[in-house]
Amino acid sequence: MRRVRFHAHTLSIDRNCASASPGPAEVVLRPTHVLISRIDRHATAPARTHTLTPGVSVLAVVDRVSSAPGRSPGEIAAIGRAQKLIGQRVVISPCVPCSTCELCMRGLSTHCARRAIMGISGRDGGLADELLMPAANLLPVPESMNDEHAVFAFLAGAAAHAAASFRVEGKPYITVLGDGPMALLCVQAMARLNASVRLLGRHESKLSLCERWGIKHRPEHEAGRRNDQDVVIDCTGSPEGPAIATGLLRPRGRLVMKSCVSLGVREASEAASGDSIAPGVMDAIVRSEIEVLGSREGTIGEGLALIQKGHVQTDGLITRRAKLEDAPAILREQRPGEIAALIEIK
Ligand SMILES: [Zn+2]
Structure with missing residues (x-):
């Protein structure tokens, strides 16, 4: 599989990565549409020292789920829901909290000090042929919503x-x-x-x-x-x-x-x-x-709801379209007048 990689301050494409192996309560997704905006450029700025695959605004199809059983009732339920979503389109909540600290226990998991954020810090994002995420982070996209609207769920949630x-x-x-x-x-x-x-x-x-x-x-x-x-x-x-x-x-x-x-x-x-x-x-x-x-991110559920009700319009916000192979160049250079770039992964 292919993936965009930010490593040692530079962006490149890995073309021959091993296929992902899901851990307990994880799901393998096939990203189809990824938005690139300022948040992704910030995560891959040359001064950053981490290594990851960028891409936080992602629409994907559920490919397969972990065969390992979940470790808690919540994980078992999430895997059960994800099983029913195989082959369907989902948007993905990027925040992966530790689930055990005091803030997580109080329902403030978006403020968990040990959280990872898909494509931003501590967890690979969607600019790849495959993406691993916890089953609990998926939200199915209504059938009536088109791909280029749904991919804005994360930004609309914010x-x-x-x-x-x-x-x-x-x-x-x-x-x-x-x-x-x-x-x-x-x-x-x-x-x-x-x-x-x-x-x-x-x-x-x-x-x-x-x-x-x-x-x-x-x-x-x-x-x-x-x-x-x-x-x-x-x-x-x-x-x-x-x-x-x-x-x-x-x-x-x-x-x-x-x-x-x-x-x-x-x-x-x-x-x-x-x-x-x-x-x-x-x-x-x-x-x-x-x-x-x-004010940081909201929830992808709130974002999808705003889009579905027509309370926010996303037509006109995609001003550039490209393939996965072009993503490193797009992350490095924002054209004048560009709003968001859409990477279609085929
Ligand atoms: Zn936590």
Whole structure:
């Protein structure tokens, strides 16, 4: 089988890997569609030191399940469900928690300190002919949903999580900063709230999608820094994001961060990469008593539900299509105007 490999700071394709052997309660999947966006480029940035196969937004077909029995009632039930999904399309929750620590026991497994995340840290992702995952991480895709919509389940789940992370009172002014796939999904999820919502971005072609969806939008450089927004969701993934956001937010407003990168929080191995929080941001946060809220992934179930109900549109978000063999080059180079790239694995 083939797989994309990030190793020793470089990306390549392994063409003759041994087929995967599932452990207890694991399933072998055949990925068919994988999205590439900023999160995958971050996981494979040259400064990173880990070794893995990238790919966190994955649509796959269930190929086979482990013959080893599960070790707990939950695992046995998950394997039983996965048996019935053989040959069917599924999306995959990337988070693999330890299931034994105090946070996992309290139902906070997304905050497990020992968790692995498929394609991001500690576990191989979907840019391969085969993928091993715990049976519990699969969710079947409704028959009526097409492949290119379903593959957005992970990103749409993160957008749903952001929209649910704060209480909406008195029709607040909400700005979504950025025009990548996360921003474009977030602004659609926010537009369902009882709020005045707009997106500030930098690329005319991406802003035109908001026009199509009937969502307010402006080029970021044209928006005044009037300190009049109640909530700003920073999806820029750039150190400039928080600086722009603090110029937009009213005193005691709320800054929702969708990326660690923007706050200068880096893996220790990336310390040489140079990005850091812009001067004055922490000062503005303290002086204006801005509430900063971290927001990571939601659930793929929430994501699929948003897509199925038509609450987020994904048409227009795929701006590049390629084969598995092209994935290393796509991970290294984002074209101007690119939103998300789709790798079709055949
Ligand atoms: Zn845990």
